Amino acid sequence: MQTARLFDHLKAACGWEWNRYTRHDFVRQLGAGTLADSAFRHYLQQDYLFLLHFARAYALAGYKSDTLADMRAAAATFSALVDTEMKLHVRYCAGWGLTEVEMEALPEDGPTVAYTRFVLDRGMAGDLLDLHVALAPCIVGYAEIGRWLDEDPATLRDGNPYADWIAMYAGPDYQNVAEAAIENLDSLMARRGGEGRMDSLVRTFRAATELEVAFWQMGLNRA
Amino acid sequence: MQTARLFDHLKAACGWEWNRYTRHDFVRQLGAGTLADSAFRHYLQQDYLFLLHFARAYALAGYKSDTLADMRAAAATFSALVDTEMKLHVRYCAGWGLTEVEMEALPEDGPTVAYTRFVLDRGMAGDLLDLHVALAPCIVGYAEIGRWLDEDPATLRDGNPYADWIAMYAGPDYQNVAEAAIENLDSLMARRGGEGRMDSLVRTFRAATELEVAFWQMGLNRA
Amino acid sequence: MQTARLFDHLKAACGWEWNRYTRHDFVRQLGAGTLADSAFRHYLQQDYLFLLHFARAYALAGYKSDTLADMRAAAATFSALVDTEMKLHVRYCAGWGLTEVEMEALPEDGPTVAYTRFVLDRGMAGDLLDLHVALAPCIVGYAEIGRWLDEDPATLRDGNPYADWIAMYAGPDYQNVAEAAIENLDSLMARRGGEGRMDSLVRTFRAATELEVAFWQMGLNRA
């Protein structure tokens, strides 16, 4: 591991919050297969609404790009989210008895509003680096969670109703997405960063990580 | 009452949420003088952080203005907020033992993030009308709450620690601010609205009203 | 022709400017095959830089979308522009002796800056309808120009060096793109419009059309 990575620095600076997020009870219960159906369903429903605004954040990244390469990366993720990912999510949710029509009509829960709009506002008020730092806890955190659950002896292997979820985030496709996001942060830091920005970037990363904690907790509160 | 007012329409369309907001237990306890100190202090602290982003929303209104009149109105409110209002708030908070240095350093609570960033994102993604509709529950709601508490027989008159707060929002200065906001909505509706927008405007108003409910509840949760 | 179409109304309200744009000498000389090489090359170079910001406008449309359908439409155009269209443009420019590396390094000419940033700023300050009205003169105008040149007896058929350009914009693929843009304006007008907005929309459309005139003139000035 290359210690000069911006992501590693951000994670180390927010170790306590990062641990609360990636080792949250929602995550542990998911691994153990003990998470209440109702908690997971609420999470899935809110995640549908979350994805809509998450996609908007990548559209914003397209608007904010200076280079054709950055624009193409933003376009690829934006398109993947509104086309492939939304459809995969809807199909997965169908397996849990949730329909797209129902999910579209649901109100956003407070933590969904807080996280999505924080990212969008931070990205709009700041620059492309601020935006991607605000997105990183989600993108990279899920990869770490997937990997950890996949390797953790406490994870229920047989008959875990959440096995597909774990496999998706632990799988090579998603791990590569997260790795690319980490590399992109370094590229942006080289082009737009500097020592003086670090405090502000850490504040953004910490706030986004806390909002992820609240997102898990929102699910658990419905257990 | 002039029934054609946009604000009246929005409020009527969200009657249930509006009632939960303007008659919230936080508000009732404030009127009765029974609200826990700790609840009010948490509210004041978060309101300080709220005001910073609320001011940004009026700066955004300045950016979004088409006419010099709209720009001047936005500039007046933006300046009033960051100069006069922030200082008044800090002075008032000092009476409750809170210092500006402490408040600046506090993390934003989830409901503070949710409400402020929702307004900013709705305003940025939409137009000046969307922005002002998202702001209206706060501006106009506080005037209605102040007036109601001022007139309610249940309100404690003597020795109510929150008497100043009630008097401020019930007073003519704040009532005029709210009245001007209501008129501004009608002006914007005439210039930018249409029947087809009503559903979307109601959704924005409802979401903002719900986020106000959550803001009161956040205070009460610290009681 | 359905006279209630927003686009028809806008075009009729700006008839004089629309005529100056769609029947500009640059266009006439292109049809006659008499346009100077140098004029066309400067146009192609600036159009490359134009396309980058034009793509950003569709990313902005993605950010500004309220519905998944609008987001998908924005994502499809944004992706098509930065992937397919940019590559087609680069290949076409290669036929005129222009390389992508050279075009990337060129400074934007005044009219390129004016048009692209006007659209982006109008779209950011206003809403999705303002944005698409600002984009319409380009999208729909080129289809009309292509069709007109294709049908005009004055157009040189044999040996016209600009025959491919005309064929592309006169062809069914591009005509369908323009038709979809016209329909989208009506959909947005129904959802977000109203009589009161018409003056402002006409001003936006007129300004964008004038900026298209200046874009052609910029090419001709290099003849």
Add this chain to the structure above:
Amino acid sequence: MQTARLFDHLKAACGWEWNRYTRHDFVRQLGAGTLADSAFRHYLQQDYLFLLHFARAYALAGYKSDTLADMRAAAATFSALVDTEMKLHVRYCAGWGLTEVEMEALPEDGPTVAYTRFVLDRGMAGDLLDLHVALAPCIVGYAEIGRWLDEDPATLRDGNPYADWIAMYAGPDYQNVAEAAIENLDSLMARRGGEGRMDSLVRTFRAATELEVAFWQMGLNRA
């Protein structure tokens, strides 16, 4: 002179463009008192329209601010522009036979659109530092032009119809405004900058300086 200043670096990196801007024939003729009335009137008219969007840029700075100090600075300039400065400009224009009603109704000329929207888009897509770098050629350049004309032996002292204009920008009030802008750039660079950003900042500064050249030329073209 402190060579580490960001502004000095930007100016040095764009020496050729800066010279074309600050020593433009429009400026020289203004100093010599030989500038055609019609050129100056067109400049004043477009400067009125320019100021409206320039004010929006400071509102945008307010939206983009992270700190209360930055917000207060933005609010002060935004308010000063839409209140004091617009009124002073209108009064000055009245002396040249131009009324506010007429100026409001004029279409923006291409170079006015290009410069104002470039600044707004650069500021929105980038961060507060990008925005202030895009604004700097205007703010600081006018101070340098005023000072130079005031000191230049070639400047007509007696009976120069543009003496008031020169005196305003050469005067201590405006010089202090420019000095504060230079200091603010250094503050933002320390907080948000880094070596990797320099190329991009220079490109922004150069583009804005070129757009100032075009703004002078627009006036001269009406001579």
